[in-house]
Structure formats: C-alpha cells, structure tokens
Amino acid sequence: MQADLRYFSGTGNSYKIISTCNDIFQQNGWTTTLASVTDDAELRGEADLIGFCFPVYAFGIPRICRKYLEALPHFKTRIKTFVLITAGDPDESGFCVKESRSILQRKGLNLTFSEVIHMPSNWTVAMDPPAKEASQLIIEHGVSKAVGVANDLIRGVSRHHRFNYPPRYNKFTFYKDYYLFKWLGVTYLWNSFRVDETCDSCTLCAQLCPTGSIVMEDDKPRWSHSCEQCMRCVNYCPKQAIYQKEGGSIKGRNSYHEPSFKPLKHMKQRT
Numbered sequence: 001m002q003a004d005l006r007y008f009s010g011t012g013n014s015y016k017i018i019s020t021c022n023d024i025f026q027q028n029g030w031t032t033t034l035a036s037v038t039d040d041a042e043l044r045g046e047a048d049l050i051g052f053c054f055p056v057y058a059f060g061i062p063r064i065c066r067k068y069l070e071a072l073p074h075f076k077t078r079i080k081t082f083v084l085i086t087a088g089d090p091d092e093s094g095f096c097v098k099e100s101r102s103i104l105q106r107k108g109l110n111l112t113f114s115e116v117i118h119m120p121s122n123w124t125v126a127m128d129p130p131a132k133e134a135s136q137l138i139i140e141h142g143v144s145k146a147v148g149v150a151n152d153l154i155r156g157v158s159r160h161h162r163f164n165y166p167p168r169y170n171k172f173t174f175y176k177d178y179y180l181f182k183w184l185g186v187t188y189l190w191n192s193f194r195v196d197e198t199c200d201s202c203t204l205c206a207q208l209c210p211t212g213s214i215v216m217e218d219d220k221p222r223w224s225h226s227c228e229q230c231m232r233c234v235n236y237c238p239k240q241a242i243y244q245k246e247g248g249s250i251k252g253r254n255s256y257h258e259p260s261f262k263p264l265k266h267m268k269q270r271t
C-alpha cells in the first residue's frame, strides 16, 4: 500500500501529526511520501491513500494550503483521501474541513476521513501560548490521537469531523473573524510585523521562513506579501523581538514551537 502525505507547518504541530501517521503507515509495511506543500513534490495519482495536514488560521485553512489544493490536477481515480487539522482550540477549527473537502471533491478525490487534533496554539502575536509543561501534555495527547487516526486509516475506517460554531462566538462574530482574516488579514497583516530594539540582526527569521517572505534590509528583517503569518519567525526569534503592530510587544509571553521541529532541515534550499 502507498500513502502520499502533504502538510504545511509553521511551528511544527502539523508536521508532528502527519509524521506520526507516516511512521505508523511505514511500521505497517506501507510505502509513503511525506512533503511540505512548499516543496515541489508532485502528487501522482498512484497512491492508495492521500493525506493532508494543515493548521487552522482564523477558522480557515492557510491561504498557501488553499492555493496548493486548488492547483492539484484532476485525479482520474477516486483515491481515498484524509484531512487532519491541527488547532490551538479543538472547538475553533471552523471551516477548515469544509473548505478542504469542497476543493478535494472538485479534484475527483474521495475524502473519507477528517479529524481535528488539538495542539498548542502558536498565535503568539494574538494570545499567550500555553506554558512549556502544559504544551507538552497537549502534544502528547495530540500524538496519541494521531496514532489512533493512522490505525483507523489502515483499517479503512471512514469518519468525519462535524462542524460546530465555536462556543464563544455567534454566527455574526464567527463570519466576521473568518472573512476579516481571509480577505484582509492575510493580504495586509504581513505589513504590520515589526522588530524592537533587541533585534540583533541574526537573520534566523529570514533563514527559517517557509515561504521566503523575509529579507534583510539595513540589517533588519522586512516581510513581504507572500507571508502566511505562520508565526515561525515570531516563535523562533531568540530575543522575542518580532511582534505585530496591532498586538504590541510579545515580551513576557510564552513562545511556542513543537520542540522536536527543526525547520532548517526540512527547508528547501533557496537561491
């Protein structure tokens, strides 16, 4: 059996979940391919199973994931497909599954399984991520859920995550936040990243950026419109020097990235 797995991950949660599934498939004798949507790894129509894992950004999938799915070819065979969403709050995954499903159906794929997996929030510019010990517990639960998901997929189980409005939202505030981020947030908020005086021009942010959206100008990072706001730069900055103008300094907050995630190793070489 062959599984082709694709993911996008700013701070390692989605990578942790999909790579856990990858390990389980391999332990069961499956052949797999595992690649980020930022790599040029082609998805051919020869797999028995195709899987995606994305984070939720303001109740939707990240723009880069939407674009990736939209750019897939039309598949001639209805290959079984699954979608896993990692969320800082499992009740707040919003339209992620729905969005993915509607694109995948148009591509001729057969979405038989979807699940939302709680992982620590990485949205440090907007809210304080959980402390280290609490994060570790959430990760452990998330990973054991991923093991269960992979075993279910191997057994051919079919099931879907059910959409609910997030409990602390009403319909109006839910749609407002969803569309504000989808249409305005991703289009303009990259322009509100700043560094404070503790930035020592180490260039780590520019090296780590999964979309190559950060360049150094006059020894300071500058973001460009391809930024997905994945928070990798914010959470890996050793000085906590990066913030968004609207939210103010993040100094004193918990930073978060999945501890075993080493993004430089997974990054494609850019010229």
Ligand SMILES: Cc1cc2nc3c(=O)[nH]c(=O)nc-3n(C[C@H](O)[C@H](O)[C@H](O)COP(=O)(O)O)c2cc1C
Residues within 6 Å of the ligand: 008, 009, 010, 011, 012, 013, 014, 015, 054, 055, 056, 057, 058, 059, 060, 086, 087, 088, 089, 090, 091, 092, 093, 119, 120, 121, 122, 123, 229, 230, 231, 258
């Ligand atoms: C811009 C942005 C928006 C987010 N919005 C939500 C949200 O609406 N609901 C939620 O549960 N988590 C939200 N999160 C948290 C992430 O979805 C969560 O931490 C995810 O696991 C990060 O995955 P990654 O480490 O693979 O990038 C948001 C994170 C970012 C950066």
